[in-house]
Amino acid sequence: MKQAINIFWFRRDLRLEDNHGLYQALKSGKPVLPIFIFDDDILDKLPKDDARVTFIHDSLKTMQISLKKHNSTIAVFKGKPETIFKQIIEDYTVKSVYTNHDYEPYAIARDNTIKTLLNSKNIEFKTYKDQVIFERNEIVKKDGTPYRVYTPFSRIWIDTFKRKGITFYPSETLLDHTFKAERLPNLDLETIGFTEAKIKVKPYTVTPQLIADYEATRNFPAQDNTSKIGPHLRFGTVSVRKMVNEANKQSNITFLKELIWREFFTQILWHFPHTQIDAFKPKYDRIEWRNNETEFKAWCEGKTGYPLVDAGMRQLNQTGFMHNRVRMLIGSFLCKHLLIDWRWGEAYFALKLNDYDMSSNVGNWQWVAGCGVDAAPYFRIFNPTTQIEKFDKKHQYIKQWVPDYQELTYPTPIVDHKAARERCLKVYKEAVA
Incomplete structure (x- = not known):
């Protein structure tokens, strides 16, 4: 037997x-x-x-x-x-x-x-x-319905966390209970049908100093002061309980709130699975997207003529990572300057991002497009030029990823900011008014 x-x-x-x-x-x-x-x-x-x-x-x-x-x-x-x-x-x-x-x-x-x-x-x-501290119906309104706005969700999340704390599960102490067997299948990459990737997922860095400085440094892509924790949380090579515990030790809770955003979008997708393919706000599915394939290709390749947008896309294509501040800009640029469906951008990120997580990716893309829960209003349109002044004033990030941005070979902008903004406002207003 x-x-x-x-x-x-x-x-x-x-x-x-x-x-x-x-x-x-x-x-x-x-x-x-x-x-x-x-x-x-x-x-x-x-x-x-x-x-x-x-x-x-x-x-x-x-x-x-x-x-x-x-x-x-x-x-x-x-x-x-x-x-x-x-x-x-x-x-x-x-x-x-x-x-x-x-x-x-x-x-x-x-x-x-x-x-x-x-x-x-x-x-x-x-x-x-x-993979989360709280799930499904654990953080909901008093009437049992899910939160659709991040701020009250995060407030209740933090209150519940303070009351309940964290339970750890020391599985590493019980490994002698694993099955002793020989000749179990162990497939190499080639057998699976893949080759060794040139792009590597970087180790994460979550130190007390990084957490303490996070609020002051997180918006400046040239400083590269992000944790790189995304892929490790996505694939569970690190425990979310460990990360939340580390973040909770600090008086500055900005890093902790980023982890709570992750849980907010996880429960949104669970409660509203249709948002994988449809806008959370149905009227936004009436937008007449231009979906110009030539412009989409330029966006994908980082050849839009807007240096900060192009820097982000080239960083993504070369490393599988993009700084979060730049993600917001390039997402807004695609949906609002180019009037390209947010689903196109979401699908491209799904292909390229090492930390791709459907709930966060869909949630953030719908945020920049204005069609999701707790989304930015549709008339909020980032200016890709003034964003440089705010977040990369010395052009350090741009110089790293777009060394050709001052050369004659660098493309001219594929769209005029002012004209694109006015076009976007018109199209959005016609769809959602």
């Missing part, structure tokens, strides 16, 4: 430390087989040198090195999750599958499919809150 085991399924939680679902699995009393599935439904949409796939693969290798000390490893599969689980439950006597919650529409549908499959075989599917 085959040994009875439990499964832990890694997804957005690629760490062995303070991992809630892994902790519960390891406490279950049965050996735990850790698995990861490279999902064909996701991989098929990505370029073959995608930096995030390399980062995931590297993170798995790091965990496997740690697990090897406990005579264990992570079984790595590639395929459709339902097919993989059918294979696993044929090969093993599985009692329960443990994993952590995911809140995106695709993930919810996928998990429902897996739960149905497992339940048909009398296997429990147990999921836990791990």
Whole structure:
């Protein structure tokens, strides 16, 4: 008779430390087989040198090195999750599958499919809150409806946090309970169908000094004083509980409020999954976007003739990262100066950003387009020239990413700011008035 085991399924939680679902699995009393599935439904949409796939693969290798000390490893599969689980439950006597919650529409549908499959075989599917401090209906109005404005959401979030505190889950202390097995599948990048990415995800830096200085320095892209924590929170190589705990130690809560923004957009997508493809404010879907493909290509390539916009896009294309202040400018420029649908920009970011997270990306794109929750009013249109004076006065950031901006070969602006602003106001007003 085959040994009875439990499964832990890694997804957005690629760490062995303070991992809630892994902790519960390891406490279950049965050996735990850790698995990861490279999902064909996701991989098929990505370029073959995608930096995030390399980062995931590297993170798995790091965990496997740690697990090897406990005579264990992570079984790595590639395929459709339902097919993989059918294979696993044929090969093993599985009692329960443990994993952590995911809140995106695709993930919810996928998990429902897996739960149905497992339940048909009398296997429990147990999921836990791990990637956020508060989820779903934990921070809502008194009438039970979700907050649609960030400020009151953050106020209640902070009050609730102060009252409840943080519970950590020391999964790293229980790794001896992992399954001891030989010849588990362990796929290299080539077998998965990918190559080593030239772009690398940078290590994160969250020091007490960075947190203390964050409010004073975060708006100046040349200073590069951001934490680079985004991809690590997105893929769970760091615990959000650890980050919130560090931020909470400081008297300046600006960094903490950025983490709360992440949770605000997570619960917005969960409550309003239609915002993945539709404007939160339906009347904004009446906007007659120009969607000029030539201008969109210039925007993608950082050749708009506006140096700060171009610097941001070139930084994104070369590194998979863009400074947050610049993200707001280039988003506004695409939607309002060029009148190109926010969904085009959201899709391009989904392809390029190392820290791409659907809820934050959709939330922020709808914010700059004016069509989302708590969005900037449609008549707020960033001036891409005066933004330089405010945030890159010495042109340090521009010089780094657009060294040709003062040369004759640098393109002339693809649109006049004043004319574009007036055109935008007219088109928006006709749609939403």
